Amino acid sequence: MIPTANRACMALLAAASVAVAGCAASGCTREALKAATDRYLIAQSTGQLGWVQSALAANATYWENLVRLDPSNSTLSQPLRIDHSRTSYDTVQCASFTEIIATDPARPYQIAMQLHLDAAANKITKLDGIFTTTGDFYFNASHALHYALLEDWGPLSAAERTPRATLQAAADAYYDVFVNKTVVVPWGFPCTRLEGGYIDANGTCDTDIPDVTIHTVDRRYVVDDRVGVVNIISNFGILGPDSHEFRIINGTIRRIHSMTLCRPNFNCGLAMPAILSEDVGF
Numbered sequence: 001m002i003p004t005a006n007r008a009c010m011a012l013l014a015a016a017s018v019a020v021a022g023c024a025a026s027g028c029t030r031e032a033l034k035a036a037t038d039r040y041l042i043a044q045s046t047g048q049l050g051w052v053q054s055a056l057a058a059n060a061t062y063w064e065n066l067v068r069l070d071p072s073n074s075t076l077s078q079p080l081r082i083d084h085s086r087t088s089y090d091t092v093q094c095a096s097f098t099e100i101i102a103t104d105p106a107r108p109y110q111i112a113m114q115l116h117l118d119a120a121a122n123k124i125t126k127l128d129g130i131f132t133t134t135g136d137f138y139f140n141a142s143h144a145l146h147y148a149l150l151e152d153w154g155p156l157s158a159a160e161r162t163p164r165a166t167l168q169a170a171a172d173a174y175y176d177v178f179v180n181k182t183v184v185v186p187w188g189f190p191c192t193r194l195e196g197g198y199i200d201a202n203g204t205c206d207t208d209i210p211d212v213t214i215h216t217v218d219r220r221y222v223v224d225d226r227v228g229v230v231n232i233i234s235n236f237g238i239l240g241p242d243s244h245e246f247r248i249i250n251g252t253i254r255r256i257h258s259m260t261l262c263r264p265n266f267n268c269g270l271a272m273p274a275i276l277s278e279d280v281g282f
Helices: 004-022 030-046 141-150 164-176
Strands: 056-064 084-090 095-102 109-118 123-132 187-195 198-203 216-224 229-236 241-249 252-260
Touching (some): 030 084, 030 095, 030 109, 030 123, 095 141, 095 216, 109 141, 109 229, 141 187, 164 216, 164 229, 164 252
Parallel strands (some): 056 123, 187 252
Antiparallel strands (some): 084 095, 095 109, 109 123, 187 198, 216 229
């Protein structure tokens, strides 16, 4: 007998397979990207690589925290209890970005995963993720889930949307101001910034930009103008592997979610905010 959880996964995978097949002739679509992303999420939630292996291109690569790994020796091979996931779709680059939160005290994670798809072959060519857990920058999965559930990242109206190039330029300006303090960042109001599980900006995000020079290397973008989202995975200078996700409305930055690896120093050598030790009810 097939376990109930696996039956549910099989039903989802069957629907995903139909969606992928139906999109084969029409190039990269949100439906094809969703089908591929669903396969990845099933694999990560079960730790069973078979859910995604059949969808991988022969030359597919898998990355964790900017390091290429064999999936069989990665976090993907370990089941995670996923409490939250939210995905944006980039049909221009044929890529998706998924924010994942797993609050299980035994294996807590916040994951930022970019998936790249070969539309013609309907095969995943790259899985590229930032994986943060206890000890990483302001990490607290329960707090992150609390705030994520309060937010609306749904589709924007036509009047609220921003052209793709402008979306990317707004996100780039955020990074560039760490090098050149005269760069104009299109801050919106209100704006919140969630770093790990800590809200360190609420009302305005034009605050706490450190007075140091931080060069961002190897920016990897996923852009979804339908929801006003830009995700960038990069090597964030002195901090290292990092993901920043921006919600941009009417050309201005209104929300930021970041995940930053801290190794070997706990919380990148900084003091943990006291609020992160408090219970948020999960």
